[in-house]
Amino acid sequence: MQEIYAPSRNPYYNRLIALRGNKDQIAYCDHETEAYRGSWRSKFLAPTTKEKLHVELGCNAGHVVLDWAKQRPTERFVGIDWKFKQVYRLHEKIIENQVQNLLTFRANQERLPEMFSPQEIDHLYLFCPDPWPKRVHNKNRIFQEPWLRKIHPLVKTEFYIKTDHREYFDQMRAVTGACADLWEVIDESFDLHAGNPDAKKLRIPDVTLFERMFIRDGLPIHMLRLRPKP
Numbered sequence: 001m002q003e004i005y006a007p008s009r010n011p012y013y014n015r016l017i018a019l020r021g022n023k024d025q026i027a028y029c030d031h032e033t034e035a036y037r038g039s040w041r042s043k044f045l046a047p048t049t050k051e052k053l054h055v056e057l058g059c060n061a062g063h064v065v066l067d068w069a070k071q072r073p074t075e076r077f078v079g080i081d082w083k084f085k086q087v088y089r090l091h092e093k094i095i096e097n098q099v100q101n102l103l104t105f106r107a108n109q110e111r112l113p114e115m116f117s118p119q120e121i122d123h124l125y126l127f128c129p130d131p132w133p134k135r136v137h138n139k140n141r142i143f144q145e146p147w148l149r150k151i152h153p154l155v156k157t158e159f160y161i162k163t164d165h166r167e168y169f170d171q172m173r174a175v176t177g178a179c180a181d182l183w184e185v186i187d188e189s190f191d192l193h194a195g196n197p198d199a200k201k202l203r204i205p206d207v208t209l210f211e212r213m214f215i216r217d218g219l220p221i222h223m224l225r226l227r228p229k230p
């Protein structure tokens with residue numbers, strides 16, 4: 001079988017691997033993110049069986065998800081990113097802030113179905129995903145029909161997406177249309193902050209790190225909210 005995750009020379013890889021098996025483990029790396037499918041709620045420092053689980057894909061160093069976790073201590077959050085360093089930073093911030101309801105994964109978001117079991121996620125978020133703007137690279141975009149179909153069983157309540165990239169947004173709407181048997185559009189906007197004269201003053205977590213930069217550059221933010229059909 002082809003290795004999905006290979007050992008890396010990145011110094012933060014070793015730091016993340018060293019956390020494995022710790023009693024108070026909050027950061028999970030590579031294969032380990034697929035080892036507790038269906039039982040993540042028991043892995044939080046404050047374990048639970050029924051609290052809502054929110055998962056943010058491509059969370060970077062967790063700016064948004066950390067604030068949410070602090071503001072909503074009864075709910076549970078997972079922030080996933082591909083970058084070792086950003087995930088390690090989030091791990092440090094979780095400890096510094098003594099947050100009990102947030103886990104972080106260094107993982108490939110494409111493998112979400114291997115990480116979570118059906119109905120395990122209440123709310124899923126994808127904010128400002130890499131747009132891969134060159135046509136030859138479009139295939140690297142996460143939001144594609146096979147992936148949107150595969151993740152449908154995992155999500156109980158809602159999938160919330162934001163992007164500044166109009167052409168990628170058009171693709172997202174087309175992909176969603178092709179999956180209309182599985183996903184219902186409950187809200188969408190081509191300019192989420194239109195009519196807000198103070199949009200440039202919005203702060204994390206009301207906007208993400210990248211969203212804030214795009215707003216400052218005068219770019220409209222596109223938004224899609226999807227509900228999984230039963």
Ligand SMILES: C[S@@+](CC[C@H](N)C(=O)[O-])C[C@H]1O[C@@H](n2cnc3c(N)ncnc32)[C@H](O)[C@@H]1O
Nearest residue numbers: 058060081082083108109127128130208209210
């Ligand atoms: C443009 S940044 C957006 C960060 C953040 N969501 C925001 O809005 O400020 C995209 C993020 O997605 C992460 N990413 C890219 N490909 C990924 C993958 N296959 N799996 C997990 N994360 C990924 C990157 O490392 C980066 O942190």
